[in-house]
Amino acid sequence: MRKNRRNSDMGYLNGGLFECSGEWIHPERRIESNEIIFVQRGKVCIEEDGISYELEKNDIIALEKGKRHFGTRKTEDVAFYWFHFSDDIPAKVIRGAASQISVLIRQLFHYENSPQYPRRTLDLMLELILTEIAVSAAESSPSALAEQICEWVRINSNRKITVGEISEKYKYNSDYLSRLIKQNKGVTLEKYIIKQRLDYAKKMLLSTENNISEVAALCGFESYQLFLKFFEYHEKMSPSAYRKLYYGIHMNSH
Known part of the structure; x- marks a missing residue:
């Protein structure tokens, strides 16, 4: 499932649900927007800026724009929500994030696929999601x-x-x-x-x-x-x- 938003250089950009039942490794990339990955199934092993992360179900990572990131090893049966945005990153990594965040992400994708909702709806949903992530990060601070x-x-x-x-x-x-x-x-x-x-x-x-x-x-x-x-x-x-x-x-x- 992939979604692309048009004519916007701020707030929410695009997102979707990635699923792979077989063997998979995250490709090497350097993108010009921030990205959130919220793992729903399996493991995501990724490195950014010299630091390696192993993410499991309900873990969240924020990948920063302009920084090279890539998979460190292959895993199987993986699923995660992802979305790109241009707002500030609320936190780097959250372990065991609240299920409420995944509900909000699904709502975001629903609004994006529903033409009757204005563009502003997506940015408001993004703001709410990033706020929830920031709150979760504060509750699990370093x-x-x-x-x-x-x-x-x-x-x-x-x-x-x-x-x-x-x-x-x-x-x-x-x-x-x-x-x-x-x-x-x-x-x-x-x-x-x-x-x-x-x-x-x-x-x-x-x-x-x-x-x-x-x-x-x-x-x-x-x-x-x-x-x-x-x-x-x-x-x-x-x-x-x-x-x-x-x-x-x-x-x-x-």
């Missing part, structure tokens, strides 16, 4: 995402965590997530993970009477030796020395 990731790391600090695992879970590029955490927490994502694992290990050392091997297991280490190496490298003392130094002192994280 700082909110950073807090969500940090809380997940804290909850899972009793086991091995990798930046790659977090990238896969939240569907963001690893480099982007590291920059995001650095901006919000002052350290990279990898260092934040290490800090949380150390904090958990210290808590286990000081709040339990388990021996060091048992503490290592509670902290998700496969062996006592790995735990010892990790702890000594970052704390410059052994777990036993740390326990002897601080055991009995009231620990408070507030």
